[in-house]
Amino acid sequence: xxxxxxxxxxxxxxxxxxxxxxxxxxxxxxxxxxxxxxxxxxxxxxxxxxxxxxxxxxxxxxxxxxxxxxxxxxxxxxxxxxxxxxxxxxxxxxxxxxxxxxxxxxxxxxxxxxxxxxxxxxxxxxxxxxxxxxxxxxxxxxxxxxxxxxxxxxxxxxxxxxxxxxxxxxxxxxxxxxxxxxxxxxxxxxxxxxxxxxxxxxxxxxxxxxxxxxxxxxxxxxxxxxxxxxxxxxxxxxxxxxxxxxxxxxxxxxxxxxxxxxxxxxxxxxxxxxxxxxxxxxxxxxxxxxxxx
Amino acid sequence: xxxxxxxxxxxxxxxxxxxxxxxxxxxxxxxxxxxxxxxxxxxxxxxxxxxxxxxxxxxxxxxxxxxxxxxxxxxxxxxxxxxxxxxxxxxxxxxxxxxxxxxxxxxxxxxxxxxxxxxxxxxxxxxxxxxxxxxxxxxxxxxxxxxxxxxxxxxxxxxxxxxxxxxxxxxxxxxxxxxxxxxxxxxxxxxxxxxxxxxxxxxxxxxxxxxxxxxxxxxxxxxxxxxxxxxxxxxxxxxxxxxxxxxxxxxxxxxxxxxxxxxxxxxxxxxxxxxxxxxxxxxxxxxx
Numbered sequence: 001x002x003x004x005x006x007x008x009x010x011x012x013x014x015x016x017x018x019x020x021x022x023x024x025x026x027x028x029x030x031x032x033x034x035x036x037x038x039x040x041x042x043x044x045x046x047x048x049x050x051x052x053x054x055x056x057x058x059x060x061x062x063x064x065x066x067x068x069x070x071x072x073x074x075x076x077x078x079x080x081x082x083x084x085x086x087x088x089x090x091x092x093x094x095x096x097x098x099x100x101x102x103x104x105x106x107x108x109x110x111x112x113x114x115x116x117x118x119x120x121x122x123x124x125x126x127x128x129x130x131x132x133x134x135x136x137x138x139x140x141x142x143x144x145x146x147x148x149x150x151x152x153x154x155x156x157x158x159x160x161x162x163x164x165x166x167x168x169x170x171x172x173x174x175x176x177x178x179x180x181x182x183x184x185x186x187x188x189x190x191x192x193x194x195x196x197x198x199x200x201x202x203x204x205x206x207x208x209x210x211x212x213x214x215x216x217x218x219x220x221x222x223x224x225x226x227x228x229x230x231x232x233x234x235x236x237x238x239x240x241x242x243x244x245x246x247x248x249x250x251x252x253x254x255x256x257x258x259x260x261x262x263x264x265x266x267x268x269x270x271x272x273x274x275x276x277x278x279x280x281x282x283x284x285x286x287x288x289x290x291x292x293x
Numbered sequence: 294x295x296x297x298x299x300x301x302x303x304x305x306x307x308x309x310x311x312x313x314x315x316x317x318x319x320x321x322x323x324x325x326x327x328x329x330x331x332x333x334x335x336x337x338x339x340x341x342x343x344x345x346x347x348x349x350x351x352x353x354x355x356x357x358x359x360x361x362x363x364x365x366x367x368x369x370x371x372x373x374x375x376x377x378x379x380x381x382x383x384x385x386x387x388x389x390x391x392x393x394x395x396x397x398x399x400x401x402x403x404x405x406x407x408x409x410x411x412x413x414x415x416x417x418x419x420x421x422x423x424x425x426x427x428x429x430x431x432x433x434x435x436x437x438x439x440x441x442x443x444x445x446x447x448x449x450x451x452x453x454x455x456x457x458x459x460x461x462x463x464x465x466x467x468x469x470x471x472x473x474x475x476x477x478x479x480x481x482x483x484x485x486x487x488x489x490x491x492x493x494x495x496x497x498x499x500x501x502x503x504x505x506x507x508x509x510x511x512x513x514x515x516x517x518x519x520x521x522x523x524x525x526x527x528x529x530x531x532x533x534x535x536x537x538x539x540x541x542x543x544x545x546x547x548x549x550x551x552x553x554x555x556x557x558x559x560x561x562x563x564x565x566x567x568x569x570x571x572x573x574x575x576x577x578x579x580x581x
Contacts, residue, residue: 021453
């Protein structure tokens with residue numbers, strides 16, 4: 001409990017952020033609920049503001065594009081997650097074998113992909129994959145794999161691959177930092193004892209290292225999945241949801257519904273659905289954190 | 294034994310090279326492409342090493358007349374004003390957020406009660422809200438209050454996402470300070486408030502740096518809110534300007550790369566200088 005003389009301090013220090021966040025977040029959130037229950041389609045001006053209950057939600061869920069987008073987002077999340085964890089763990093483990101100075105330098109340098117704006121991330125790969133002058137084509141051409149430059153981003157699978165690659169490339173540094181910190185927390189003597197006892201590297205990995213990493217991996221699983229639900233910037237720059245609707249992730253769908261189809265009622269409903277999905281993940285995350293403490 | 298060691302070391306060295314190559318080459322390529330004239334960029338296969346170097350691309354990026362002439366797709370927004378906007382917005386986000394977050398983080402770290410734990414959980418949940426969920430109403434609210442073309446709407450918009458994370462980073466730093474330090478300050482007659490300013494904050498400076506740099510980077514790099522809130526106005530931010538180059542209309546690739554380089558300089562420089570602080574701040578937060 002809080003001592004009486006501190007109570008004033010506590011109230012004064014916690015209020016500003018709570019007030020600010022409530023205004024900035026709860027206000028828009030309630031307005032979002034309001035919008036989702038009414039018709040706010042700029043292309044149907046006659047019905048602006050009319051209460052239509054859950055009709056927006058119904059329209060959103062029964063839209064085949066919604067189901068496709070959900071599927072695409074799940075596939076996208078899953079693939080990027082696996083890649084981030086596997087590659088991240090591998091790199092983190094390599095880094096533990098380096099000397100202290102080298103490690104610090106390398107960890108410092110690899111922050112660069114994480115530091116750049118995701119828009120520029122998109123632009124970088126867009127240039128690399130350029131169908132006329134891109135260096136990716138250039139490498140394939142110089143190595144003799146192709147006779148002519150190919151248009152890469154017009155292929156749905158390559159487009160998805162490009163988005164996955166851009167996301168993974170950008171977010172790996174953070175994953176590596178976390179896994180590296182977790183690896184460092186494994187007591188040296190435990191590893192040494194296992195080696196002396198003659199355990200094979202594979203056994204050491206699965207029986208000692210993985211258990212120590214479990215908390216971090218769980219946290220990463222949840223947070224990175226949430227990140228995938230938010231993915232927008234890279235798609236805006238690299239593929240605009242295309243080719244066709246091949247990379248139509250859920251955040252992109254929401255953006256299009258609002259700012260291309262001008263149906264603010266439906267996009268608000270969609271936003272709330274995404275919010276609920278995200279909240280489910282946060283509950284898992286928080287429950288997990290509470291467990292740890 | 295020795296031979297096994299050499300093989301192992303060579304393998305690790307090779308891995309290291311591949312790792313660094315993977316992370317750094319795309320940006321390096323971006324840079325190399327930004328300093329070559331357009332003609333050099335449009336050769337097949339590409340020049341692996343730049344043969345001619347120029348700063349014309351950067352000049353074109355900043356020169357309004359040149360930009361119009363070489364068909365860079367964009368609104369009439371000025372590039373220099375976007376740099377100014379992004380900087381102002383980021384600085385204001387950092388300052389305002391730190392002012393609000395420091396007391397909150399301290400309180401959450403030092404005191405515990407049912408209501409505080411509840412508020413902390415609420416704060417964590419706030420952090421999980423995706424931008425798409427609140428952008429539309431936020432846009433309408435800003436329009437209604439006349440803030441739409443103003444940088445303040447963007448500052449507020451960014452703060453929604455930076456505040457929870459900053460509190461979270463700072464809290465983990467505050468928790469790690471032994472309580473005896475403040476207790477001796479309080480015994481010496483300080484109020485809690487002055488004890489924070491004079492005793493605790495100097496110790497937790499690395500955390501402040503980590504939080505400030507993170508907030509600056511987030512704000513500078515932010516795209517979605519900035520895009521929507523500045524649509525139709527003359528005030529844009531740097532990522533928004535950069536996004537104009539993601540177009541199929543014929544553009545000058547040199548200028549596109551130059552724009553990208555300009556966009557990444559502040560966050561990358563900050564990240565490189567303060568990488569250890571950022572690393573500590575981010576892993577400490579997650580670790581709890």
